[in-house]
Amino acid sequence: MCGPSLSITAMSPPSDIALNLALSLISASVAPVLLLDDDLSVVAASQTFIDAFDVVPGEIPGVGLGELSGGVWNLPGLEALLRATSVGTATVRACETDLMSRRGARRLVLNARRLEDEGEPGGRLLLSIQDVTDERAKARQTDDLIRDKAMLVREIQH
Secondary structure, eight states: OOOOOEEEEEEEEEOOOHHHHHHHHHOOSSEEEEEOOOSEEEEEEHHHHHHTTTOOGGGTTOOOOOGGGGTOOTTTHHHHHHHHHTTTTTEEEEEEEEETTTTTEEEEEEEEEEEEEOOOOEEEEEEEEEEEHHHHHHHHHHHHHHHHHHHHHHHHHH
């Protein structure tokens, strides 16, 4: 039976219920997901993240988000937005950005959610990433075809 991989790469064994739950959600995720600590260091990454962005699993635990994959995740404004989300003063919902990865330019939609834990002062962040590059390219192609067809119809009518 085919299905998503349920393995994750984590920094250390879970020591509390909240972390256990977060790691379970990440392992079951079919979308690329990262769990970040309050310093924006990667605590865990879903296997789909590792596969989608060609990340070496051994480089993940404890690395800062901006340093991941040789710095390709060091995106303008992302760190400030995630820090503001970490302290509860901002929200990341459907934030679109471009990423220059090993596979070329990618258009991403980011969502981040603060995971509140009464025992953790800063909490953790759950960052989900959706690669919409192909969908946007198809939409542009469809728009171009519609525009070309409309132009042909106008020319035929004259």
